[in-house]
Amino acid sequence: MAELSSVHHLLVSSVNNSNRCDRSLREVITNNDLNWVKAIETARYHGIIPLFYYRLLKENLTSLIPQDIVEVLRRDYYSNVFSSIKTYDALQNPLRIFCDSNIEVIVLKGAALAETLYPEIALRPFGDIDVLVREKDWSKIKETLQELDFRAYGRDIIDLPPKLTKFDTVEHMHFFNDQGINLELHFDLLQLGFSMKSIDEIWKCSGRAQIAGVDVQILSPEYQLLHLCVHLNKHGYRRLIWFADILNLLRSQRFDWEKLRTIARTEGVLAPVYFTLYYINLFFDELVPSFVMKSLKPSFIKRFVWQRIWPAEKVVGFDGVREVGLVFNREHPDRWLFPNLILTGRIIEKLHYLGRKVFPTTEFISRKYLDGGQSISFFSYIYYYLRRLKNRLNQHRKSIVNKFFKIKIEHKLPRQGAKKTGLEDKEVRR
Secondary structure, rough: OOOOOOHHHHHHHHOOOOOOOOOOOHHHHHHOHHHHHHHHHHHHHOOHHHHHHEEEEEOHHHHHOOOOHHHHHHHHHHHHHHHHHHHHHHHHHHHHHHHHOOOOOOOEHHHHHHHHOOHHHHHOOOOOOOEOOOOHHHHHHHHHHHHHOOOOOOOOOOOOOOOOOOOOOOOOEEEEEEOOOEEEEEEEOOOOOOOOOOOOHHHHHHEEEOOOEEEEEOOOOOHHHHHHHHHHHHOOOHHHHHHHHHOOOOOOOOOHHHHHHHHHHHHHOHHHHHHHHHHHHHOOOEEEEEEEEHHHHHOOHHHHHHHHOOHHHHHHHOOOOOOOOOOOOOOOOOOOOHHHHHHHOOHHHHHHHHHHHHOHHHHHHHHOOOOOOOOHHHHHHHHHHHHHHHHHHHHHHHHHHHHHHHHHHHOOOOOOOOOHHHHHHHHEOO
């Protein structure tokens, strides 16, 4: 397996002080000839500058680092402090109104994790406010969003689209308001292109926490871990802050491992859960017991396909592919269909969905293109197929145009090794 680069080794150590190499953050700083400009740029990309600066202060290590680098870290840290305070202050009113309107919401990702897993909210940067909501509450949600002056990106707040099958789902919708809140509503937790089988169970076993001063629902430890593992895998293991979320969750919560295995098997996500926890154990302490890893281990064919898509050198380099294989692409089901069926299963349900794409129900066409109450005719089906053909041709044309301009742009880019500018001219090494 590929080794961590010196910069990545530094950042992994800043997330956890007892990694597999058994070297403290002090040892990593003093025993490496680090490119500090690159280290700061990489830490900023991984979203862990606040964590890095916090560790340096806590362990009195700032004297070991060039002072201009410490100043950059300090500015970024306090910038995130002010940003977090502003975001939580703006979030308080929407959450309170949702609760007063009897709309159930489960706060997800950064907004929930910063308050429940980290010693300071500033240590977990986040942008969007992610919340899980129920589809059946959409009419109330729509009214509340309009009351709060939220707007959808590029369009008015509309009704939810019709479904081809019962497992079809609207995965998420984006809204924003003048207070700077970017709200992302999730109707499905995992967002793998198909609705979860256990979606109702998520609500039944949810916990509660104070988020932005409001008592709201959060995920149970098992569903939280499942969500974070799948999210990290889906996004190609590209950011260390997502590893840090799982690390802090594992250290702060107790788990019903049998329940986790049952949920993962039901939802067809044994492979992403198993391999994510495998790399958590590899980078950090072995927090997940061996008997749990053994119980989560997927079949040989799933392991083989997973490792072909996300080879070890890509994961260790934090450069895996995104979404490929895990997400069932409903618009282009031919893309990575067989790896998806092998990794996540639910073959009969997905084949049924593909069949309905070709032969949709009359109810679907009526709701999609009419007002939902009109009867449809043979020509309605002709219209449906012509619309699908038009969409595919438009997507194909856009793909060709994008490839053309990409080739043109790359042709004009300077060759690697050409004269560099900016921060690279002022590299600070130690």
